[in-house]
Amino acid sequence: MVFRQRRELKRARIEIIPMIDTMFFLLVFFMLSSLALTRLDGLPVDLPEATTAPRVSASEVTITIDRQSRIYVNKQAVQLDSLVGTLRRLVSGRAKDTSVVLNADRTVPHGLVVSCIDRARAANLHRFAIATDPEGTTTGGTP
Secondary structure (H helix, E strand, O other): OOOOOOOOOOOOOOOOHHHHHHHHHHHHHHHHHHHHOOOOOOOOOOOOEOOOOOOOOOOOEEEEEOOOOOEEEOOEEEOOOOHHHHHHHHHOOOOOOOEEEEEEOOOOOHHHHHHHHHHHHHOOOOEEEEOOEOOOOOOOOOO
C-alpha cells in the first residue's frame, strides 16, 4: 500500500492593514456624525469669563445679544419689542420647565440683558442660564 505524501499546511495569517483601514474609517465616521448631531443655537459672541460656572446641557431656547446689541432667538433676529411674542410662539406646547440660555457679549449693557430676561419671564419662561467662557478662551477680540 502506497500512501501519498500529505500536503504541507500553510500557516494562517491575519492581515493587519485592512483592519487599520477599517478602524480609521469608523473613527472618521463617528467623529463626523457626532459633529452633525451637535446643536448650535447661539451665535459667536465674546462671552465673559467665569471659572466656577457649571456646565449646562443643551437648551431649547437660546437668546443671543451681540456686540451691536442686536437680539437673536435661536439664530433668528428679533426686535426687543417682539421678543415676548417670539418666545411664546417658540415654546407653545412645550414643557413649562423650558430653559433659556443667554449668550450676551461682554460689552452689552447690563440693562439690555435684564430687559431680555424680563420679557422672557413675561413669555412664561422662568429657568435661565447665562453663558460664560469657563477657560478664558474668548474668540471675539478684545473688549
